[in-house]
Amino acid sequence: MGLFDRGIQIKTPDQIAKMRVAGLLVGETLELLRASVRAGISTGELDAIAEDNIRSGGGLPSFQGYGQPPFPASICASVNDEVVHGIPGDRVLADGDVISIDCGAIVDGWHGDAAITVAVGEVPADARALMEVTEGAMWAGFAAARLGGRVSxxxxxxxQHVRSRGSYGILEDYTGHGIGTEMHQPPNVPNYGKPGRGAKLELGLALAVEPMVTLGSKHTLVAEDDWTIVTSDESWSAHFEHTFTLTERGPWVLTALDGGESALAELGVPFGGR
Incomplete structure (x- = not known):
C-alpha cells in the first residue's frame, strides 16, 4: 500500500510500475475502441469490446458498479453534447458524430484511467478543432508539471492553452484527480486556475488530467439516468484524459502506449519514463 500524506497517496517505484501495467491495458483498450468506432456501431457494442479486452488482459473494469446508482458498464460513452459519464447502450453512432470514450481498468489492485474523443467519419470543422484544442490542453498540462511545483x-x-485558441467553455464542476488503489483520490486537478496552488508535485504522486471543453457554455445538466452529463446549451464537447506521474527526468504518461514520449518530444519536454 502506498503511503498517504495529508490524504494524498504517494506510491513507491514498484507501485508506479504496477500502475503502468494497468495503464497499458487501458491504453491498449482505447486504441482498440478507436479502431472500432464507425457509423452503425452501437455504444453498447463498444462497451462489450472494452470489457472483453480488459478481462482478457487480466484486469477488471473500474467503472462497473462504481458510484450511486451503480454504473452499469465498462466504459463511459458520451456522444456530441454529452460531455462525460454517458452510459453505453442501444445508441447507434452516425457519420458526423463525435464520441468521448472513458476507460478504466484495475490490475493487481492498481488503477489506470484515460479517455479519448473520436470522430465518426467526417465531422464539422469546429468539432474537429475542439478535439484538437482539448487534447492539446491535456498535453500542455503535462508539460507544465515539475517536481516541486503545484497541481494548479x-x-x-x-x-491557457484553451483560452489562447478561441472562445470555448471549460467545465469547472468536473475535474481530474489523484489515482492509485482507488480510481478517484485527492487531490482534484481542475482545468482552470492560477498557478502555484494546491498539492505539491512530488515523486510517487499519480494524477489523471482530463480537460472537458465545449463549443459553447461551461454549464452542464445531469440527464435522467443520473449519470450522463450534458451541456446546458446543447453545444458539442470533447474530453481527453491520461494518467501520469513525474520522475526525476520528467513526466511519464502511464496510460499512453509510448509513455507519452512522442507528444512530449514535440513540446520539447524531457520524457520521464523507463
Whole structure:
C-alpha cells in the first residue's frame, strides 16, 4: 500500500510500475475502441469490446458498479453534447458524430484511467478543432508539471492553452484527480486556475488530467439516468484524459502506449519514463 500524506497517496517505484501495467491495458483498450468506432456501431457494442479486452488482459473494469446508482458498464460513452459519464447502450453512432470514450481498468489492485474523443467519419470543422484544442490542453498540462511545483500549475496550463485558441467553455464542476488503489483520490486537478496552488508535485504522486471543453457554455445538466452529463446549451464537447506521474527526468504518461514520449518530444519536454 502506498503511503498517504495529508490524504494524498504517494506510491513507491514498484507501485508506479504496477500502475503502468494497468495503464497499458487501458491504453491498449482505447486504441482498440478507436479502431472500432464507425457509423452503425452501437455504444453498447463498444462497451462489450472494452470489457472483453480488459478481462482478457487480466484486469477488471473500474467503472462497473462504481458510484450511486451503480454504473452499469465498462466504459463511459458520451456522444456530441454529452460531455462525460454517458452510459453505453442501444445508441447507434452516425457519420458526423463525435464520441468521448472513458476507460478504466484495475490490475493487481492498481488503477489506470484515460479517455479519448473520436470522430465518426467526417465531422464539422469546429468539432474537429475542439478535439484538437482539448487534447492539446491535456498535453500542455503535462508539460507544465515539475517536481516541486503545484497541481494548479497543470490547471493553469490547461486553461491557457484553451483560452489562447478561441472562445470555448471549460467545465469547472468536473475535474481530474489523484489515482492509485482507488480510481478517484485527492487531490482534484481542475482545468482552470492560477498557478502555484494546491498539492505539491512530488515523486510517487499519480494524477489523471482530463480537460472537458465545449463549443459553447461551461454549464452542464445531469440527464435522467443520473449519470450522463450534458451541456446546458446543447453545444458539442470533447474530453481527453491520461494518467501520469513525474520522475526525476520528467513526466511519464502511464496510460499512453509510448509513455507519452512522442507528444512530449514535440513540446520539447524531457520524457520521464523507463
Amino acid at each position: 500549475d497543470i490547471s493553469h496550463a490547461v486553461e
